[in-house]
Every structure is written in C-alpha cells, then in structure tokens.
Amino acid sequence: MAILIQNPIVLRSFVARVILFALKKEGEVDMLFYLFDCYMMILSKLQSPKIISLEQLREERYASVLCYPHYSAREAVGRIRELNRLGVEAIEFAGEKTAFNVPVLGKGCVGIVVIACMKTGRVALKIRRMDADRTGMEHEAEMLAKANSVGIGPHLIGISDDFLLMEYVEGVLLPKWTANVRGRESRKRIRQVLRDILEQCWKLDEAGLDHGELSRAPKHIIVDAADKAHIVDFETASIMRRVSNVTSVCQYLFLGSQLAKTLQKRLGVTKSEVLISALRDYKQERTSQNFLGILQACRLT
Ligand SMILES: Nc1ncnc2c1ncn2[C@@H]1O[C@H](COP(=O)(O)OP(=O)(O)O)[C@@H](O)[C@H]1O
Ligand SMILES: [Mg+2]
Numbered sequence: 001m002a003i004l005i006q007n008p009i010v011l012r013s014f015v016a017r018v019i020l021f022a023l024k025k026e027g028e029v030d031m032l033f034y035l036f037d038c039y040m041m042i043l044s045k046l047q048s049p050k051i052i053s054l055e056q057l058r059e060e061r062y063a064s065v066l067c068y069p070h071y072s073a074r075e076a077v078g079r080i081r082e083l084n085r086l087g088v089e090a091i092e093f094a095g096e097k098t099a100f101n102v103p104v105l106g107k108g109c110v111g112i113v114v115i116a117c118m119k120t121g122r123v124a125l126k127i128r129r130m131d132a133d134r135t136g137m138e139h140e141a142e143m144l145a146k147a148n149s150v151g152i153g154p155h156l157i158g159i160s161d162d163f164l165l166m167e168y169v170e171g172v173l174l175p176k177w178t179a180n181v182r183g184r185e186s187r188k189r190i191r192q193v194l195r196d197i198l199e200q201c202w203k204l205d206e207a208g209l210d211h212g213e214l215s216r217a218p219k220h221i222i223v224d225a226a227d228k229a230h231i232v233d234f235e236t237a238s239i240m241r242r243v244s245n246v247t248s249v250c251q252y253l254f255l256g257s258q259l260a261k262t263l264q265k266r267l268g269v270t271k272s273e274v275l276i277s278a279l280r281d282y283k284q285e286r287t288s289q290n291f292l293g294i295l296q297a298c299r300l301t
Helices: 002-006 008-024 027-046 060-065 071-084 140-147 174-180 188-205 243-256 258-267 270-282 289-296
Strands: 052-053 088-093 096-099 102-104 111-118 123-128 156-159 162-167 171-173 221-224 227-229
Touching: 008 258, 060 088, 060 102, 071 088, 071 140, 071 162, 088 102, 088 123, 102 111, 111 156, 140 156, 140 162, 140 289, 171 174, 174 188, 174 221, 174 258, 188 227, 188 243, 188 289, 243 258, 243 270, 243 289, 270 289
Parallel strands: none
Antiparallel strands: 052 088, 088 111, 096 102, 111 123, 123 162, 156 162, 171 221, 221 227
C-alpha cells in the first residue's frame, strides 16, 4: 500500500485499473483496454529510462534487482564483476514490468530481463534469479544457439554463470500486440504474424528442438515494429524430448487460451475439429504437406 501511495505512476495506474474494472461490467471492454494501454504507454514514455553504471549498481536499490529476490552485498559485488568481464558498461532500467519497484523488461521464474549497454549497443541481459532452480545459464545458451542456427530467437551474445546476453527484441508481447492492432490492414497483419509464428515453430520442429513452453505462451512471443515475431526463453527447451512446437503453439493460438478467444473475435472462428484432425496427421507424420494442412485449417494460406 505504501508503494502505491509513494509512487504517483503506480497510483494512477491502480486508479485507472479500478475504473476500467468498473466500466468493464458495462461492456466495450476491448476499447477501454486499448485506451488504457495507450495511457500506460504514454506514462512509460514520460518516465525517462534510468541508465546505471556498474559503479552505481552497487546501490542496494539496483543491486537488489541483480540479486533478485534475495539481496546480498557480497553476491552483488561478484555479479557486477561478472558483468564487467562480459563487457557490460551500464544497465538501463526501463520496461513495463517491475522488480522491487524498479522497471525491467520482464520477469520469469528463472530470470529478470533488463537492457544492458555494451560498446556495440543495447542488448537484453537475463539475470539468473537467486531462487532459480538452475545452477547456471549454459543449458539455455546452448538451446538458444541451436535455435539461432535455424534463424530463430534473439541472437546469443554472451554467457556467464549468472547472466545471458542476447539481442534486445524491442516490441510488444503477442496478446497485447493483437489487442492493440487497429486499422484496415489489421486482419491481414494478424494473419501474417500468426503464419510467421507457425513457420518458426515448424523450423524448430525440423531442427529437433522443442521449446517446451509454447502451449501457454503469453510471455514468450514478442512482435516488433516491423510485425516480425520473436520466440524467446529457451530455458526449458530440449533436444531430447519429442518436438511439439507446432502442435503446442496451435493449441495456444487457436484452441485453448484467452488469446485464442480474442483471435476468433478478430479473425472469425477456426473450425476446431478440422484443426485437431490436421494436428493429428502432423503428429503422426511430420511432413511439409501435413504442415500445410495445419496452415489451411487455421486459414493462414
Ligand atoms: N531478448 C529479449 N528482448 C526483450 N525482452 C525479452 C527478451 N527475452 C526475454 N524478454 C522479456 O522478459 C520476460 C522474461 O524472460 P524469460 O526468458 O521468459 O524468463 P524466464 O526463463 O524466467 O521465464 C519475457 O517474457 C519477455 O517479456
Ligand atoms: Mg519465461
């Protein structure tokens, strides 16, 4: 509650959410959420990003993010040294998520993702959480490198015990992108993005790399300003498991999620029996013909 009162932006967004919740009952939900997202975007643009040098990172406020969620001054010093060795010069705290009230790009069970500044430019830095059930980042780096070899995922830049550096994908998570896309071309643009996602999943299937978290992927597909989709987070990916990227993502996009419902509203209903049958064929025999059958069932051809 104290955070709410002290921070005017959090307070305003809380008030806006409450108003929206009340209005939601009256209908016109999509429009209201669209206006709300615009409002939040303007607020986040007004908030100037904080660029913090490695020296300043020692301050507890920022070091807590480096050691999320268990701050330790000793651990922070070690991690700052690790960043220095990786060639990181500063951290830019910006984004719509927060860790201990500091803005970040994203937060998951394993990592906190922030923008890092290097000589070569801005990159994404995944910080291993202190409570993560992983001892290092090598597995994720290996899986991401494998995805990169077939042109998928943010480019891997560097890795250490507690960090993974990769290309910064500047964009919006798929559910929000879908909710915000407006105008005459919107259906066409949504279809192109969905097709792009399915084709990337097909490439991953062909490469024998199973992402592992695509059946519920509200936070794992980012769409950039050029409408290009980027699949992120190869932390649970595997080359040992049977691949199910195409079938999992279809489940998420067309059959069983909040996004599937939104997409049906925007694009019309996908006949689930037809899609399920196409997915069954593809599961039995992973051929390009059967993949095409899925695209057709999703009306993406
Ligand atoms: N390369 C990237 N560029 C921009 N944002 C990213 C990038 N990688 C991850 N993110 C954001 O950070 C969030 C958390 O990252 P993720 O890899 O999913 O962490 P975890 O393994 O802990 O789930 C993602 O949902 C996404 O919003
Ligand atoms: Mg994740």
